Amino acid sequence: MSLKAFHVFFVAIAILMCISLGIWGIRSAGSDVSSLPMAMGAAGFAGALILVIYGAWMLKKLKRFSYV
Amino acid sequence: MSATVIPYDVKPHPLTGMYNGKFGIWLFLASEIMLFGALFSTYVLLRVGAPEGTWPIAGSPTTRGDNILQVPLAALNTAFLITSSVTMVLAWANLKMGSFKKGQQFLLVTVLLAGAFLVVKYFEYNSKLHHYAVTFNEHFDRDGVESKSFKGLTQAGTEKTIHYLWGHVEETKKDADGAIQSYLFMPDHDTSHGGEGHEPKAVEIHPAEIARMTTFGPGGSSFLGCYFVITGLHGLHIVGGIVVMLWFLLTGSKMWKTQPDKYANRIECTGLYWHFVDLVWIFLFPVLYLL
Numbered sequence: 001m002s003l004k005a006f007h008v009f010f011v012a013i014a015i016l017m018c019i020s021l022g023i024w025g026i027r028s029a030g031s032d033v034s035s036l037p038m039a040m041g042a043a044g045f046a047g048a049l050i051l052v053i054y055g056a057w058m059l060k061k062l063k064r065f066s067y068v
Numbered sequence: 069m070s071a072t073v074i075p076y077d078v079k080p081h082p083l084t085g086m087y088n089g090k091f092g093i094w095l096f097l098a099s100e101i102m103l104f105g106a107l108f109s110t111y112v113l114l115r116v117g118a119p120e121g122t123w124p125i126a127g128s129p130t131t132r133g134d135n136i137l138q139v140p141l142a143a144l145n146t147a148f149l150i151t152s153s154v155t156m157v158l159a160w161a162n163l164k165m166g167s168f169k170k171g172q173q174f175l176l177v178t179v180l181l182a183g184a185f186l187v188v189k190y191f192e193y194n195s196k197l198h199h200y201a202v203t204f205n206e207h208f209d210r211d212g213v214e215s216k217s218f219k220g221l222t223q224a225g226t227e228k229t230i231h232y233l234w235g236h237v238e239e240t241k242k243d244a245d246g247a248i249q250s251y252l253f254m255p256d257h258d259t260s261h262g263g264e265g266h267e268p269k270a271v272e273i274h275p276a277e278i279a280r281m282t283t284f285g286p287g288g289s290s291f292l293g294c295y296f297v298i299t300g301l302h303g304l305h306i307v308g309g310i311v312v313m314l315w316f317l318l319t320g321s322k323m324w325k326t327q328p329d330k331y332a333n334r335i336e337c338t339g340l341y342w343h344f345v346d347l348v349w350i351f352l353f354p355v356l357y358l359l
């Protein structure tokens with residue numbers, strides 16, 4: 001497995017982690033929308049979105065690199 | 069006498085389908101998975117078997133690590149490590165495409181992000197090592213500061229009431245022989261009378277009133293022991309990665325001039341190790357801080 005393949009796997013796991021941070025933030029904040037957990041939850045979802053966009057860009061950039 | 073040449077350091081080995089360095093690093097990472105896997109298993113078993121009310125530390129309102137750990141700092145560190153994986157891949161990709169200067173620049177950014185991770189970790193550790201949990205022999209109430217309490221079950225199944233305060237030791241008063249007379253203790257914001265909105269007030273505590281006094285260091289609880297061992301070992305891996313990357317930053321140009329493909333392969337092996345270290349943190353963060 002090349003660094004490219006491991007990086008794709010890593011980004012996928014990082015996206016899942018960011019989503020879990022988002023869910024944690026919403027559950028911890030409850031109805032308090034202006035709390036720190038809510039802000040962190042929003043940052044988690046934003047991070048997941050950024051990683052999805054980055055992942056698509058990276059796959060394009062590393063197109064000619066092998067997965068093995 | 070001719071020097072021994074290690075074969076297949078650029079071309080793939082016909083049996084493994086990869087060059088020898090990559091095969092070696094994957095074998096090493098397999099042993100690392102076993103090491104961290106054993107530590108994760110230890111954590112899960114201790115957590116499942118912990119008496120009620122004692123996880124992550126005696127008196128926590130919930131069993132989650134976010135009661136006593138700083139989630140924002142850990143989230144910042146997570147962002148540092150994810151970004152460092154991106155710069156690591158960009159360093160390797162630029163070297164493969166023949167751009168040594170850009171490759172080295174991205175490698176330098178990776179080292180800086182790893183350094184930032186360690187700086188944040190230092191502050192996190194430091195705050196834990198200066199934060200105290202005091203368990204009293206009986207209910208404590210002095211100068212407007214009252215101990216909190218909870219009823220927990222011991223491992224023998226009997227019910228026990230624990231009276232405690234969390235906070236910081238501002239001053240330790242000793243007699244002429246050096247024996248401790250009392251502690252000037254500043255409780256955390258939510259453990260003094262009145263709760264939120266009241267300024268906490270320092271209170272004097274005598275050693276005879278204390279059943280147990282510990283920092284939020286490795287000896288504070290099973291959770292904190294796991295936290296310091298696993299994150300400490302992970303931190304050592306970060307230091308190891310920094311040393312290797314600095315080595316390539318300082319000596320890389322020499323190899324690049326004569327064997328650019330071999331140098332790019334070495335950076336790929338470093339990148340595989342670095343991704344593993346970052347992946348461990350991606351698992352550690354939710355397990356220790358959020359769940």
